[in-house]
Amino acid sequence: MKKRIATVSLAGCFGCHMSLLDIDERLLELLQQVEFDRSPLNDLKRFTRRCDIGLVEGGCCNEENVHTLQEFRRNCDVLIAVGQCAVMGGLPVMRNAIMHSDDPLRECLETAYLDSDKVYNPSNQIPNDAALPLLLDKVYTLADVVKVDYQIPGCPPSGDTLWNTLEALLAGKPVELAYEQLRYD
Amino acid sequence: MNKPFKFEIDGIEIEAQRGQSIMQAADEAGVYIPRLCDTEGLEPQGSCRVCVVKQNGRAVSACTQPAIEGAKVENETEEILGYRRDLVRMLYHEGNHLCPICEASGRCELQAMGYRLGITQATKYPYLQPARPVDASHPDIVLDTNRCILCGRCIRASRDIDKKHVFEYVGRGINKRVGVNGNKLAETDVKLNDRAIDLATCPVGCIIQKGRGFFAPIGERQFDKKPITLGVGPGKNRGKS
Ligand code: SF4
Numbered sequence A: 001m002k003k004r005i006a007t008v009s010l011a012g013c014f015g016c017h018m019s020l021l022d023i024d025e026r027l028l029e030l031l032q033q034v035e036f037d038r039s040p041l042n043d044l045k046r047f048t049r050r051c052d053i054g055l056v057e058g059g060c061c062n063e064e065n066v067h068t069l070q071e072f073r074r075n076c077d078v079l080i081a082v083g084q085c086a087v088m089g090g091l092p093v094m095r096n097a098i099m100h101s102d103d104p105l106r107e108c109l110e111t112a113y114l115d116s117d118k119v120y121n122p123s124n125q126i127p128n129d130a131a132l133p134l135l136l137d138k139v140y141t142l143a144d145v146v147k148v149d150y151q152i153p154g155c156p157p158s159g160d161t162l163w164n165t166l167e168a169l170l171a172g173k174p175v176e177l178a179y180e181q182l183r184y185d
Numbered sequence B: 001m002n003k004p005f006k007f008e009i010d011g012i013e014i015e016a017q018r019g020q021s022i023m024q025a026a027d028e029a030g031v032y033i034p035r036l037c038d039t040e041g042l043e044p045q046g047s048c049r050v051c052v053v054k055q056n057g058r059a060v061s062a063c064t065q066p067a068i069e070g071a072k073v074e075n076e077t078e079e080i081l082g083y084r085r086d087l088v089r090m091l092y093h094e095g096n097h098l099c100p101i102c103e104a105s106g107r108c109e110l111q112a113m114g115y116r117l118g119i120t121q122a123t124k125y126p127y128l129q130p131a132r133p134v135d136a137s138h139p140d141i142v143l144d145t146n147r148c149i150l151c152g153r154c155i156r157a158s159r160d161i162d163k164k165h166v167f168e169y170v171g172r173g174i175n176k177r178v179g180v181n182g183n184k185l186a187e188t189d190v191k192l193n194d195r196a197i198d199l200a201t202c203p204v205g206c207i208i209q210k211g212r213g214f215f216a217p218i219g220e221r222q223f224d225k226k227p228i229t230l231g232v233g234p235g236k237n238r239g240k241s
């Protein structure tokens, strides 16, 4: 039976998903072996059944990210953190350590929506519509929130890195990456 | 008395002079022992422990431990690689290491050590995410200790080679960090051509020369194609391109 894969982008830029498309014609080979369940690639918004592999891009910067991540953990046998954002917070995590600030989240929002001279915001308000997911006090890595089985570092990991990892996992073999395929940037 | 003697590293016979450390003897024999706080031209200080080896079954730091005649030294065993991976992981977790935006990425010894050790696994340590102020007061130099691994190479280079004492440790335990001799870098007598500021002195991306960020393109940076090994350090092949 084909293995099922689910993917999602949380606090990420979709670069890691783009990198997955970078495996080019090997996508066809991948589709011989797997079926995609919940994923932005097929626009399925909910799990249709339990999956073998969950690929998660991005860390958690809001409440919804946490719920989605927990759902992935519940529904996937192997959960993989893909890319620096998922592994260690990546660029969004910069807001955790805004220098000299006792309240980095507030300072981040004020700079983004009020204070910067690049901002056009006639209402002069920080968006707070109830439909918007609540921002967390900090950006969290996946491993801060759930148990993560494997990490693929890189920003983004190259198509080759993703392919070699998936191929090894699907074949039930240990993942072996060539020197150039392990990158933290 | 001063006759050279022999010992073994992972079964390879190494010749050593009296008074040499395991690391010095290994270097001369062309055997690489991973290291971060030790670098050519500076006194060893034995603080990062990445050079951990077992000498006759006892874990020691190769950069400070004298070689012993007839000793059996283990360097690249699974057990020792495990220690080194944990040490390097802890250095990552203790600071703010955002490699995708770091000037040192690709020529950073900490990152290169992570690559050499093949660190990808899910982590068991929390990220401490300190918020340390960046000192950009000097016209030519920036000091960003968010990436500092407390190796002391800048301290020793400034003290022993530049004879200036620009950098020093301040604080203790988990609060230990590198400070400068003055309120800020601009108030010290540091100069761009000091050895302490040489791009090869700081193994990571703390000491930045203004106007020189990202000088080597991705793919041509020092550790892009080849793992870190012997011959890395001031006066060697770093920071030249
Ligand atoms: S790791 Fe890089 S490419 Fe991937 S989501 Fe984060 S910023 Fe984008």
Ligand code: SF4
Pocket (backbone or CB within 6 Å): A184, B096, B097, B098, B099, B100, B102, B103, B104, B105, B106, B108, B109, B110, B111, B147, B204, B205, B206
């Ligand atoms: S100092 Fe090295 S490990 Fe730290 S962020 Fe820069 S490149 Fe990465």
Ligand code: SF4
Pocket (backbone or CB within 6 Å): B145, B147, B148, B149, B150, B151, B152, B153, B154, B155, B167, B178, B201, B202, B203, B204, B206, B207
């Ligand atoms: S600033 Fe650089 S050279 Fe100095 S102790 Fe920190 S990591 Fe080492």
Ligand code: FES
Pocket (backbone or CB within 6 Å): B034, B035, B036, B037, B038, B045, B046, B047, B048, B049, B050, B051, B052, B061, B062, B063, B064
């Ligand atoms: S290189 Fe020996 S302890 Fe750092």
